[in-house]
Amino acid sequence: MNELDGNAMAGDLLEVFAADATSARFTCAGCGHADALATLRMWGPAPGRVGRCPHCEDVVLRVVRAPDRIFLDLRGAVRLEFSVSGS
Amino acid sequence: MGIISRGFGGRRRESVPGLPPGQYLTHDFPVLSAGPTPRIPLDRWHFTITTETGEQTSWTWGEFTALPFEDVTVDIHCVTKWSKLGTTWRGVSMDTLLEDIDTTADYTMVHSFGGYTTNVPMDDLLDGKAWIAYKFDGEDLDPEHGGPARMLIPHLYFWKSAKWVNGLQLINEDEPGFWEAAGYHMYGDPWLEQRYQGD
Amino acid sequence: MARAAVSGRLTWRLATVTGSRWETPSVRTLVLDVPDWPGHLPGQHIDLRLTAPDGYRAQRSYSIASAWAGTGPIELTVQRLDDGEVSPYLTDTVEVGDQLELRGPVGGWFVWRETEPAPVLLVAGGSGVVPLMAMIRARGAVRGRQPFRLIYSVRTPADVCYAEELRRRVRDDAGLDVHLLYTRKAPEDSPATPKRIDVATLNTHGWPPDFGASCFVCGPTGFVEAAADILVALGHEPRRIRTERFGGTS
Numbered sequence: 106m107n108e109l110d111g112n113a114m115a116g117d118l119l120e121v122f123a124a125d126a127t128s129a130r131f132t133c134a135g136c137g138h139a140d141a142l143a144t145l146r147m148w149g150p151a152p153g154r155v156g157r158c159p160h161c162e163d164v165v166l167r168v169v170r171a172p173d174r175i176f177l178d179l180r181g182a183v184r185l186e187f188s189v190s191g192s
Numbered sequence: 193m194g195i196i197s198r199g200f201g202g203r204r205r206e207s208v209p210g211l212p213p214g215q216y217l218t219h220d221f222p223v224l225s226a227g228p229t230p231r232i233p234l235d236r237w238h239f240t241i242t243t244e245t246g247e248q249t250s251w252t253w254g255e256f257t258a259l260p261f262e263d264v265t266v267d268i269h270c271v272t273k274w275s276k277l278g279t280t281w282r283g284v285s286m287d288t289l290l291e292d293i294d295t296t297a298d299y300t301m302v303h304s305f306g307g308y309t310t311n312v313p314m315d316d317l318l319d320g321k322a323w324i325a326y327k328f329d330g331e332d333l334d335p336e337h338g339g340p341a342r343m344l345i346p347h348l349y350f351w352k353s354a355k356w357v358n359g360l361q362l363i364n365e366d367e368p369g370f371w372e373a374a375g376y377h378m379y380g381d382p383w384l385e386q387r388y389q390g391d
Numbered sequence: 392m393a394r395a396a397v398s399g400r401l402t403w404r405l406a407t408v409t410g411s412r413w414e415t416p417s418v419r420t421l422v423l424d425v426p427d428w429p430g431h432l433p434g435q436h437i438d439l440r441l442t443a444p445d446g447y448r449a450q451r452s453y454s455i456a457s458a459w460a461g462t463g464p465i466e467l468t469v470q471r472l473d474d475g476e477v478s479p480y481l482t483d484t485v486e487v488g489d490q491l492e493l494r495g496p497v498g499g500w501f502v503w504r505e506t507e508p509a510p511v512l513l514v515a516g517g518s519g520v521v522p523l524m525a526m527i528r529a530r531g532a533v534r535g536r537q538p539f540r541l542i543y544s545v546r547t548p549a550d551v552c553y554a555e556e557l558r559r560r561v562r563d564d565a566g567l568d569v570h571l572l573y574t575r576k577a578p579e580d581s582p583a584t585p586k587r588i589d590v591a592t593l594n595t596h597g598w599p600p601d602f603g604a605s606c607f608v609c610g611p612t613g614f615v616e617a618a619a620d621i622l623v624a625l626g627h628e629p630r631r632i633r634t635e636r637f638g639g640t641s
Contacts, residue, residue: 108228108612108636108638109612109636109637109638110634110635110636111500112436112498112500112501112635112636113452113636115436115452115497115498115499116401116438116452116494116495116497119400119401119497120401124499125497125498125499125500127498127499127500127501128499128500141500142500143498143500143501143633143635144634148225148226148227149224149226150450151224151272152224152270152271152272152351152371152376153226153371153374153375153376155226155227157227162227162228164226164227164307167373167374167375169371169374169375169376169388171375171387171388174375174388176374176375176388176389178373178374178375180373195405195442195490195492196442196443196444197441197442197443197480197489197490197491197492198484198489198490199480199484199485200441200442200443200449200480200484201443202441202443202447202449202476203449203476205447207445216447
């Protein structure tokens with residue numbers, strides 16, 4: 106058993122998002138469970154990061170890092186919710 | 193950018209001539225996975241081919257292992273840059289499994305227990321290029337390496353050699369499987385270094 | 392300002408090793424001078440990248456062990472994994488004066504913020520103590536009043552990281568408690584018998600669930616899952632439990 110959690114992809118996701126994404130909340134497209142991306146059960150990082158729902162184990166997101174591109178597949182998340190400072 | 197880290201060697205590897213571009217030779221067998229290892233009891237195992245018209249042909253473990261098999265020695269190349277030369281497998285040739293299947297499909301989708309998929313053109317499964325393998329290095333295939341049985345397609349990057357295989361869907365149009373949808377190449381020829389979409 | 396701050400954290404910087412010390416025979420702390428370090432919250436980590444002469448690269452994440460005081464070096468505490476590719480290099484080969492590429496700080500979820508008034512429960516399995524120690528150090532630096540309890544599971548007494556410092560902090564700060572749990576061999580003079588993390592330990596040495604404590608659990612995957620399950624079973628609100636898995640076996 107070697108799987109990590111979503112904290113491990115903080116650096117990769119920072120290359121995509123303007124702020125830390127591991128605190129963002131996902132809603133699983135499979136079962137509706139919602140929690141921070143940091144709680145995803147992660148496999149990888151090779152050939153890519155796979156984040157699975159801690160509740161139903163469906164794939165919520167995939168991150169593939171090519172030398173000059175990052176692919177982020179979010180079809181397993183219905184929605185991502187980011188906290189930003191209020192205004 | 194980047195510096196050489198003084199004294200760092202990393203996992204034992206060699207760059208030998210004759211490997212596909214960008215590959216290193218490894219002497220171990222890295223385990224890469226997209227999810228938990230499925231544990232499939234043999235009495236639950238099946239391999240099912242579904243044609244483009246929905247016709248199904250299925251083998252139980254007993255039926256599958258009674259089929260003519262081949263012992264092959266092949267080189268395998270992982271997209272994460274590791275290559276292993278001279279790996280030995282026992283498996284049933286896809287030619288044997290597809291022999292009596294009536295189809296005009298040009299493409300296939302390989303399916304696995306646990307939900308993994310990968311797409312392979314029909315031509316790349318035929319004429320001695322692909323097997324469903326159930327022994328590696330003389331031993332029953334370990335679950336973490338894809339046992340009870342996995343696809344073995346050595347001429348493509350090894351993500352196409354789906355672990356825990358349970359089916360083949362014959363389709364008329366090419367569609368991306370698990371890693372292809374996530375950014376990896378639709379075909380995956382290691383000799384053309386087709387790692388990612390657009391390569 | 393936000394974009395500049397982000398790109399700063401994404402840049403691979405060259406850190407210089409300016410010191411090191413051994414915490415245990417297999418755990419080493421590296422003191423790193425990082426130019427223009429933007430500061431970090433306790434619990435955050437860095438990504439480290441090593442490059443071999445032929446261009447081969449390996450990348451790993453390491454929790455920052457030190458608290459940020461506004462200036463100065465940062466510290467990483469690395470456990471040597473016998474079959475590891477990177478950790479033995481960091482513990483056995485790296486010398487003062489060497490340079491390491493790193494980026495960060497990253498991670499915004501598994502962090503303790505000193506503005507949070509709740510009591511804190513820290514549950515550490517082995518090297519999982521590292522980010523939790525950063526939290527203890529940060530609380531110490533700001534003289535935080537939030538009561539902190541650390542439950543720290545190790546194999547044997549020789550495996551306790553930061554042993555001296557933890558003793559000193561507990562002695563000098565009435566708001567910090569540390570309970571050590573031994574899984575293989577307890578100290579000679581201790582009545583404790585070796586055991587794994589369990590209900591009794593978390594119940595006795597943790598906070599009552601109705602205190603609304605923030606719980607941080609870190610260590611190998613098996614340990615984290617066991618401890619988090621127990622905390623939930625004891626009645627702690629799942630939303631108040633934050634976990635970080637380090638991989639490896641239990």
